Amino acid sequence: MSFIPHPLLAMFFVSGIFLINPATINAAENSKLIRQQLLELEKQMQSQQKDYQTQIDNLEKRLNESAVAKTNVPATTNPLNIGLSGLFTAGGSSVDNAALANLQAGGHDPNKNGFTVQNVELSIGAIVDPYFDAQANIIYLINAQGETVVELEEAYFSSRSLPWGLQVKGGQYFTEFGRQNKQHPHTWAFVDQPVILSRFFGGDGLRSQGVRASWLMPTDWYSEIYFGMQNPKGETVTSFLNAAGEEVGGHTLIDRNARGLGDLLYSTRWLNGFDLSDTMSMNIGVSGLWGPNASGNTTDTEIYGADLYLKWQSSRSQRGYPFIAWHTEVLKRRYEAGDPGDANPETLKDWGMFSQVSWGFTPGWVAGLRWDYATADGNTSSDPLRDTRKRLSPNLTWYLSEYSKIRLQYNRDSAEHLAEKTADSLWLQFEFSIGSHSAHTF
Amino acid sequence: MNNIFKYLLWTVLISLISGQLHAALRVETTTQDLAAIAKVIGGQHIEVHSLTSGTRDPHFAVAKPSMIRRVFRADLLLVIGADMEIGWLPPLLQSSRNSRVQPGNPGYLDLSEVVTLLGKVQGSISRAMGDVHAKGNPHYWLDPHNGIQMAKAITGRLTQLDPGHAIDYTTNFNAFKSKINSKLPDWKKALQHLKGKPVITYHNSFVYLANAFDFNIIDEIEPIPGIAPSASSLSSLITEIKTKQIDLLLIEPYYERRSAQYLKQQTGIQVAVIPQSVGAQSNIQNYVDLFDSIIDVLQLEENN
Numbered sequence: 142m143s144f145i146p147h148p149l150l151a152m153f154f155v156s157g158i159f160l161i162n163p164a165t166i167n168a169a170e171n172s173k174l175i176r177q178q179l180l181e182l183e184k185q186m187q188s189q190q191k192d193y194q195t196q197i198d199n200l201e202k203r204l205n206e207s208a209v210a211k212t213n214v215p216a217t218t219n220p221l222n223i224g225l226s227g228l229f230t231a232g233g234s235s236v237d238n239a240a241l242a243n244l245q246a247g248g249h250d251p252n253k254n255g256f257t258v259q260n261v262e263l264s265i266g267a268i269v270d271p272y273f274d275a276q277a278n279i280i281y282l283i284n285a286q287g288e289t290v291v292e293l294e295e296a297y298f299s300s301r302s303l304p305w306g307l308q309v310k311g312g313q314y315f316t317e318f319g320r321q322n323k324q325h326p327h328t329w330a331f332v333d334q335p336v337i338l339s340r341f342f343g344g345d346g347l348r349s350q351g352v353r354a355s356w357l358m359p360t361d362w363y364s365e366i367y368f369g370m371q372n373p374k375g376e377t378v379t380s381f382l383n384a385a386g387e388e389v390g391g392h393t394l395i396d397r398n399a400r401g402l403g404d405l406l407y408s409t410r411w412l413n414g415f416d417l418s419d420t421m422s423m424n425i426g427v428s429g430l431w432g433p434n435a436s437g438n439t440t441d442t443e444i445y446g447a448d449l450y451l452k453w454q455s456s457r458s459q460r461g462y463p464f465i466a467w468h469t470e471v472l473k474r475r476y477e478a479g480d481p482g483d484a485n486p487e488t489l490k491d492w493g494m495f496s497q498v499s500w501g502f503t504p505g506w507v508a509g510l511r512w513d514y515a516t517a518d519g520n521t522s523s524d525p526l527r528d529t530r531k532r533l534s535p536n537l538t539w540y541l542s543e544y545s546k547i548r549l550q551y552n553r554d555s556a557e558h559l560a561e562k563t564a565d566s567l568w569l570q571f572e573f574s575i576g577s578h579s580a581h582t583f
Numbered sequence: 584m585n586n587i588f589k590y591l592l593w594t595v596l597i598s599l600i601s602g603q604l605h606a607a608l609r610v611e612t613t614t615q616d617l618a619a620i621a622k623v624i625g626g627q628h629i630e631v632h633s634l635t636s637g638t639r640d641p642h643f644a645v646a647k648p649s650m651i652r653r654v655f656r657a658d659l660l661l662v663i664g665a666d667m668e669i670g671w672l673p674p675l676l677q678s679s680r681n682s683r684v685q686p687g688n689p690g691y692l693d694l695s696e697v698v699t700l701l702g703k704v705q706g707s708i709s710r711a712m713g714d715v716h717a718k719g720n721p722h723y724w725l726d727p728h729n730g731i732q733m734a735k736a737i738t739g740r741l742t743q744l745d746p747g748h749a750i751d752y753t754t755n756f757n758a759f760k761s762k763i764n765s766k767l768p769d770w771k772k773a774l775q776h777l778k779g780k781p782v783i784t785y786h787n788s789f790v791y792l793a794n795a796f797d798f799n800i801i802d803e804i805e806p807i808p809g810i811a812p813s814a815s816s817l818s819s820l821i822t823e824i825k826t827k828q829i830d831l832l833l834i835e836p837y838y839e840r841r842s843a844q845y846l847k848q849q850t851g852i853q854v855a856v857i858p859q860s861v862g863a864q865s866n867i868q869n870y871v872d873l874f875d876s877i878i879d880v881l882q883l884e885e886n887n
Contacts, residue, residue, distance in 0.1 A: 271685070274677055302682030306655060357655055357680060363648035414648025419636060422647050454645075456636065459837045460809075461643040504811060504839070542809065543670075544710060575710075 222266045224576030226327045228259040232568035234552075236561065242285060243525035244554055244564055248344025249282065249326040250333035251568045258283040259570075260326040262294070273298045278325065294325075295348065306357035310369075315348045317355075317367045317410045318428040319448045319470045321495075322346050330468070330499050331534055332550045332570045336513040337472050337493030340526050341444055343379030347430075349406065363414035373399050373406040373432040380442050380474060381406055381432045390489045390519075390527060392478040394435040406432035424450040437480035446472040462501040469496040491517040491527060507538045509550075521557075528557035544574045608745050611657040611684075613668050614641050615862035616724045617694065619869045620734050621661060624755045625741055628748045629659075634675075637862025640837050642714075646671040646678075654679035657690065659744060661737065664695030665721035689743055695721060697736040698729040701790050714809030725859065725877075726791035727763050727770070730870055734759050762871060771796060773878045781827055783820070783852070785834040785843065788859055792833075792877070801827065804834075804842050812842050824850045835859045855880050 230251035234241050238253045245252040249260045259282065266276035277296040284290050297312030315323035321338060323346070338346070353369025374382035374397075385396040399405055412426040430444040448470040455463050471494040479486035493515030501507045513532035521527035536550035547570070554564040608629045612618040615637035622631050632653060635644045641663065654660060654675055662668055676685060683690035700719025723729045738756040742749040777798040782789075785804045793800045802823060806816040823829070824846065832854045834843050843854045857880055858864045861873050 271682065299677075300680070301677070301685065302680055306680060308678075308680050357651065363652040365648075365651075412648070414652075416647065416649045422649065424648060454639075456638045457837045458639050458643065459839060460640060461645065542710070542713075 220267070222264075222577035224264050224574060225262070226264075226572060226574040227261045228327050228570065228572045230257045230259055230332060230568050230570045231255070232257075232566065234564055234566035236559065236564045238285065240559060240564070241566075243558070244552075244556065244566075245333055246336075246339035246344060246526070247334035250339075250344075251570070253285050259332075262325060262327065268301070269298065272301055274301055275299075292345070294345075306359065308355045308357070309352065310355075311352040313348065313350045314353075315346055316369065316371060316406075316408050316430070317353065318342075318347060318408060318430060318444070319410075319446045319472070320424070320426065320450055320468060321448075321470060327572055327574065330466075330497060330507075330509050330538075331511055331536060332548060332568045333534075333552070335470070335493075335495035335511070336530055336532055337470075337495060337515045340491065340493065340515055341380050341472055341474055343377060343383065345377045347379070348377045349373070349375055351406070353408070363412075365412050367408070367410040367412070369408045370405045371408065373404060378406060378432075380430075380434065380444060380476065382435045385435060389434075389436055389476065390478055390487075390517075390521070390524065392436040392485075395437070397433065397435045397438060399433065404433045406430065420456050421451070421453050423452075424448070434476060434478075436476070436478040437483060437486070439480050440477040442477070443475045444472060446470060460504045462504045462506075464499075464501040466499045466501075467497070468499075470494060487519075489517065489519070489527075491515070493530075505540045507540070509536045509538065510534070511536075523558050525556070525558045530557070531555045546570075546572045548572075608658045608741065609656055610659045610661065611653050612661040613644075613663055613672065614724075614860060616860050616870065616873070617661040617663065617733070617737075619861040619873075620730065620759075621737050621741075623759050623869065624734055624737050624752055626751060626755055628745060628751060629741065633862070637858075637860035637867070638837065640835075641667055641860075642670065644668070644671045646675040650675055651678050654684060655681050657681065657684050659690050659692065659740065660684035662691070662693050663721055663724070664693035665700060665718040665723075666716050667695075667721035689740065692736060692740045694733045694736060695719070695723065698723045698726075698732050701794065702787065713805070713807035720787060720790050722788040722859070723791050725789060726795040727767060727870075727874055728795060729791065731760050731763055759870075766871060766874065770874055770878050773882055774798075777831070777881065780831065781829045782831045782833060783824065783829055783846075784832070785838045788835060789833050789857065792857075800833075801829065804832075804846070811839075817842060817845060820846065821849050824852055831855060833857050836863055855883075857881075 228249070232251055233254040234244070236244065241254065242252055251257040251259060261281040263279045263281070264276065266274065269275050275298045278294040280292040280294045282290050293313060295312070295314050297310055297314040299310040300308050303309065317323055321335060322342060334346075349371035351369055351371030353367055355365055355367040358364040358366065372378070376383055382397050382399065383394070385394050387394050408428070408430050410426060410428040412424065415423045417423055426448045428446045428448070430442070432442055434440045434442040450466070450468045452466045453464060454461065458464065471492070473492040474490070476489040476491070478489050493513070495511060495513045497509060497511035499507050499509045511534045513530070513534070516529040517527040522529070532555070533553045534550055536548055538546055538548040540546045550568045550570070552566040552568070554566070555562065556564070607627070608625065610621050610625060610629045610631040612621060612631065612633045614635055615633040618631050618633035621629065625631060634650050634653065635641050662672065682688065685691060686693070695718070700723060702716070702720035704715055704717050724733065734756055738752050741752045774796045777796060780798045781801045782793065782798050783802050783804065784800055787800070787803055787808055790800060802820065804812050804820065806812060830852055832843055832846060832852050834840070834854060834856055836856050836858060846852055847854050858867055858873065858876050861867050861870060864876060867873050867876050
């Protein structure tokens with residue numbers, strides 16, 4: 142099929158209009174003619190367009206024919222993300238189980254010679270509606286006494302689209318303090334939690350019921366401020382109103398209740414993120430906690446922390462490797478122990494830090510090294526939760542796939558309260574994860 | 584004095600408001616390929632940025648805080664879909680607190696919905712089969728015909744979000760389409776020598792390229808998707824290469840080369856490192872460059 146090219150065609154008609162436009166023809170006839178000719182022109186152009194379209198359609202048809210027949214994909218019905226992860230350890234230490242319970246104070250740490258079921262976590266999450274997301278994490282574990290423990294670790298909602306960069310979260314959740322506290326055991330880079338976190342936040346991390354708001358600030362870099370309030374009472378709010386009858390630095394804890402807004406646990410965090418280059422990124426944050434503690438009726442605790450996370454990832458990474466990640470946190474606690482009228486009121490000052498490097502040297506393989514340090518003011522050498530403690534932990538992890546891993550870790554402990562002063566432990570960990578695809582955490 | 588102050592205030596206010604009104608549409612994409620196509624269609628009316636770099640495997644990106652900031656400000660988010668970004672996009676969308684770009688809203692466009700996906704898995708699948716994408720193979724941008732479909736969908740969405748520049752978007756799309764259509768015969772001619780030939784790849788990322796240029800991918804170095812080859816899987820591959828007389832192996836720049844080198848040593852198979860995305864090499868700046876470069880590599884293979 143051949144065509145008169147556009148410009149020629151147009152010229153032909155335009156000149157035609159002029160040629161048949163003598164004054165002898167009346168206006169009505171004239172306009173009728175023009176309309177007719179325009180119609181013809183339009184028809185010509187349409188058929189030309191149609192021809193192009195047929196050519197394209199043929200190409201597309203060819204493509205579709207060679208492809209798998211297009212099936213009607215049903216629209217995904219707001220799916221629940223359900224996942225289950227299991228974390229198991231086998232290993233042993235140069236010290237006995239009683240001493241090990243103090244050294245491995247984390248509730249999900251391997252804490253006995255032999256086998257430990259560290260954490261079996263069922264997580265369910267979904268988008269509720271255009272306004273909220275919801276998430277629940279339920280934990281099953283078998284404690285050192287061999288009993289099955291079920292915990293509602295987290296259950297919270299968070300807003301999806303408040304204006305001005307605001308977000309609200311409420312329910313039972315891990316307090317956003319530092320980087321490590323809100324991480325779940327199966328995403329840890331080591332088999333156990335840092336010593337200083339076990340001391341300040343107990344075995345299960347700092348979590349409680351409450352609400353928090355965060356504001357993504359309109360800065361050129363990522364900058365977010367969190368402010369929250371939570372119940373100060375419970376066994377997962379160590380350093381505040383926890384565990385009546387137990388002792389902190391020789392002070393017996395009483396059964397104290399929050400009596401007003403001033404007695405709640407207040408938390409704040411300011412987190413900043415920068416891309417230093419195409420391959421380097423950095424997170425830097427500061428956090429603070431204020432709340433009452435159970436050593437007296439008027440006593441308070443303050444905890445401050447700073448955290449730094451640096452990650453390098455090769456510009457030609459395969460499956461995310463090679464990478465190097467460096468994560469460091471420093472924490473400091475000021476604990477008012479005993480009311481002014483008590484026998485021995487004092488202010489306990491503790492601090493500690495950990496610094497860890499993970500080096501993913503080839504796809505699936507990560508070598509890690511962590512250094513822990515914790516100490517406190519005063520004569521604390523016999524107190525397993527306040528003595529001067531150092532721990533060095535090299536490890537090697539093999540991720541068989543995105544869904545399973547095997548990790549070998551050695552811990553070299555040095556603790557004043559131990560009769561032997563040092564302890565050596567070796568742990569072999571296995572993790573599986575089934576169900577919905579978990580996110581690659583930054 | 585008071586008047587000057589008022590005048591200044593009004594000028595600032597008006598320029599702020601008009602700045603808001605005339606601000607270019609902010610487009611974020613999950614890959615550089617999407618960014619390159621969007622750039623061509625949107626021209627000066629959009630600001631486009633890719634969340635990941637073409638030098639990396641987009642499946643294994645991590646959601647960095649800087650990405651949260653970017654998605655928070657975006658007016659339009661273009662994604663590859665078909666589970667390509669499943670590891671990092673959901674948490675990013677959740678923390679972005681931007682309702683405009685949530686799935687279902689006009690600011691979210693999943694391009695896998697506008698092309699015909701290959702490699703959909705029939706029947707039941709399990710993770711014992713490796714990283715199988717149930718929704719289909721997500722590397723569809725490697726077929727230039729799909730590029731046109733993607734550009735068409737992007738044009739439609741830009742027009743919907745910014746009707747004022749509809750004519751420009753359509754003009755740009757038509758130019759893009761003609762460019763690809765005029766290039767296609769040359770590309771096909773250049774790859775004539777591959778027609779019907781059996782080829783091995785590292786990962787199953789080149790099925791669309793094979794489909795567009797009529798060669799056959801008959802196996803992968805990965806025994807199952809996402810799982811690294813073992814000594815035994817490589818040795819059975821050597822037998823296959825020899826018996827089926829396969830003489831070309833395609834590999835993305837970010838995969839390890841040891842296995843490919845080993846196969847080359849054992850069988851003499853030619854190894855072609857194919858830039859799989861815009862930005863994979865510094866000379867690949869746009870979607871047409873991508874195919875020019877791929878064809879360059881594959882032509883060199885012929886001359887060797």
